[in-house]
Amino acid sequence: MERAEARPAETGDEAFRRAAVACLDGLYGFALALARDRRVAEDLVQETYARAFAAARRPQPGENLRGWLFTILGNTWKNERKRRRPEPVADVESLARSRLEDPEAALDRRELRERLRTALAELPDAFREVVVLRCVEGFSYQEVASIVGCPAGTVMSRLARARALLRHSLGAIRARRPGRVEA
Amino acid sequence: MSPCDSLRRLVSPYLDGELLGEDRADFEAHVQSCAACRASLEQERAVVRAVQASLPLYQAPAALRERVAELARRPADAQAPPAGGRRYGRVRLGGVALAAAALLALAFGGALLQRGPRAASPSRPAGAFASLAVDTHLRHARGQLPLEVRSELPAEVSGFFDGRVPFHLTLPAYPVGPGERKPYRLVGGRLVAFQDDYAAYVAYQMEERPISLLVTSSERVRPEGGEAVVQGGLTFHIESVSGLKVITWTDKGLTYALASDLAVTGSRSCMVCHGSAEERRKFEGL
Numbered sequence: 100m101e102r103a104e105a106r107p108a109e110t111g112d113e114a115f116r117r118a119a120v121a122c123l124d125g126l127y128g129f130a131l132a133l134a135r136d137r138r139v140a141e142d143l144v145q146e147t148y149a150r151a152f153a154a155a156r157r158p159q160p161g162e163n164l165r166g167w168l169f170t171i172l173g174n175t176w177k178n179e180r181k182r183r184r185p186e187p188v189a190d191v192e193s194l195a196r197s198r199l200e201d202p203e204a205a206l207d208r209r210e211l212r213e214r215l216r217t218a219l220a221e222l223p224d225a226f227r228e229v230v231v232l233r234c235v236e237g238f239s240y241q242e243v244a245s246i247v248g249c250p251a252g253t254v255m256s257r258l259a260r261a262r263a264l265l266r267h268s269l270g271a272i273r274a275r276r277p278g279r280v281e282a
Numbered sequence: 283m284s285p286c287d288s289l290r291r292l293v294s295p296y297l298d299g300e301l302l303g304e305d306r307a308d309f310e311a312h313v314q315s316c317a318a319c320r321a322s323l324e325q326e327r328a329v330v331r332a333v334q335a336s337l338p339l340y341q342a343p344a345a346l347r348e349r350v351a352e353l354a355r356r357p358a359d360a361q362a363p364p365a366g367g368r369r370y371g372r373v374r375l376g377g378v379a380l381a382a383a384a385l386l387a388l389a390f391g392g393a394l395l396q397r398g399p400r401a402a403s404p405s406r407p408a409g410a411f412a413s414l415a416v417d418t419h420l421r422h423a424r425g426q427l428p429l430e431v432r433s434e435l436p437a438e439v440s441g442f443f444d445g446r447v448p449f450h451l452t453l454p455a456y457p458v459g460p461g462e463r464k465p466y467r468l469v470g471g472r473l474v475a476f477q478d479d480y481a482a483y484v485a486y487q488m489e490e491r492p493i494s495l496l497v498t499s500s501e502r503v504r505p506e507g508g509e510a511v512v513q514g515g516l517t518f519h520i521e522s523v524s525g526l527k528v529i530t531w532t533d534k535g536l537t538y539a540l541a542s543d544l545a546v547t548g549s550r551s552c553m554v555c556h557g558s559a560e561e562r563r564k565f566e567g568l
Contacts, residue, residue: 114448116354118479121446123350128340141346148353158478165475212336219339233298234333237427240300259294262329269332 115164119151122168125236129169132231133176135220143179147172166238169246173228177248218268226261229254285312286319293319293326299426330425337428411476411496411503412521412528415539418474418483419494419526429485432470439471443482446473449499449536451482466493477502494541503537505530 126147130140150171151157158164219227232243233254244251289312295301296309313320342350421427431442436453443451453468466488473480474496481498508521508528518531529540 114479117445117448120350120354121473121480123342123347124338124340127342127346128338131340137343141343141349144342144346145349145353148350152353152356162478163475164478211332212339215333215336216339230333234330235337235339235428237421240295240298255294255300256291258298259291259326262294262326265333266325266329269329 115157116152118164119148119168122165125165126168126172128235129172129228129231130176132219132227133173133224143172143176146175150175163242166242166246169232169236169238173246173248214269215265218265221268222261222264226257226264229257230261230265233258286316289313289316289319290322293323296323297327297330297426299421299424334425334428338430409504409506409519409530411481411498411500411505411537412507412519412523412530412539412541414474414476414481415494415496415528415530415541416523416526418496419492419541420524422483422485422494423492427472429470430472434468436468439468439484442471443473447480447482447497447499449482449497451484451497453484476500488542491543494539496539496541498537499535500537501535503532505532505537505539 123144126144127140130143130147131137134140134143147168151168158167219230222230228247229243232238232246233240238246240251240254243254247254289309292301292305292309296306301309313323418427422429431439433439440451440453466486469485469487469492471482471484474483475481476498477500479498479500481496481500484495484497486493486495505517505519508519508530511518511520516531516533518529520527520529522528523541526541526543529538531538
């Protein structure tokens with residue numbers, strides 16, 4: 100009977116590291132949403148992993164490893180921004196063009212993705228952050244609130260506003276590029 | 283403020299599955315009778331769908347993947363970023379302190395979340411894994427849980443899980459006989475956080491109804507509760523949780539939970555992995 104089979108058991112540390120590395124794409128997307136620059140986003144992700152692997156206290160079984168990693172990344176960015184003068188110039192192009200290596204994806208999906216990246220890049224920072232955490236990463240409002248460091252009610256209102264802006268923006272992009280696929 | 287003004291602020295939490303119980307029912311009742319609110323709901327739903335249809339949005343570049351893999355191989359006391367990294371200088375708060383702060387921040391929000399706040403309370407206590415299967419199933423059915431891999435090909439979905447979960451998941455293809463139509467469709471999969479690791483979530487459709495399979499290698503999970511049925515040397519626990527049928531069992535170090543709505547009989551949902559006539563007989567009683 101062909102079916103799932105267990106591999107040799109891992110140590111707790113190996114399991115922790117593997118589970119952490121599995122969050123890489125999501126962390127990179129969040130880092131891009133915050134930094135809007137591919138190179139800075141890469142460094143931010145790398146710094147996050149260095150901190151996570153060096154941490155004396157890790158999430159215990161039953162605690163939220165993914166949320167923990169996203170919180171470290173968010174805090175690292177906040178500290179970095181305080182230190183950094185002046186504010187980085189928004190690299191909208193970089194955010195919009197950071198495409199998947201996915202040559203076989205259907206054309207409409209690629210175009211939708213491209214439009215959405217552009218629309219996300221145009222959102223105010225605080226809105227982009229919650230959209231990525233909720234809509235892309237699937238965190239609950241309470242988790243987003245923990246990661247971002249704001250009340251859950253603020254997450255709710257920012258999301259509603261962000262989606263209204265996205266709708267407007269996706270519509271505007273569609274208007275600028277007639278003949279493209281519908282959302 | 284009109285009732286519409288206050289209800290319209292609930293569109294986002296409604297679509298995100300954060301509106302529960304009576305609030306959810308009240309909202310749905312209002313939307314049924316109010317065309318303006320219905321239009322708001324549909325507009326926002328279109329945006330949510332557009333985002334979901336475009337996932338995954340970002341993929342880490344190969345060079346970063348290699349750098350992170352290298353970090354993962356180093357011992358904990360040698361975690362300086364590797365050469366070539368860190369273009370924004372030193373960060374003031376020590377990494378360890380920051381990681382601890384993150385843990386504290388999540389202890390408050392995170393602890394509440396482990397039980398899956400979006401799932402309605404089960405009528406009797408279900409195992410944590412069965413509850414997670416139900417929560418995941420409901421979120422996916424409502425369109426609130428984006429899949430990380432979408433494919434009807436078992437090999438593609440299996441391949442996605444390789445290296446992401448500590449076990450190898452082989453999803454068998456259904457043997458279609460002459461003149462027979464495959465009774466279900468593989469939709470895709472994603473990782474779901476469970477305890478301190480990931481479980482593999484696989485989504486199927488059978489006659490337009492979703493069926494969810496969740497697999498974990500955690501040794502701390504023990505299928506329990508519900509009605510225990512012994513079939514083919516395995517003990518299946520069948521229970522009803524939040525209006526869904528959940529079957530949990532352990533086999534060869536892995537624990538499985540299969541969730542479907544009550545209209546799908548348990549034995550039919552087993553077909554997603556055991557399609558041959560011979561194998562189907564094994565679980566006829568479920």
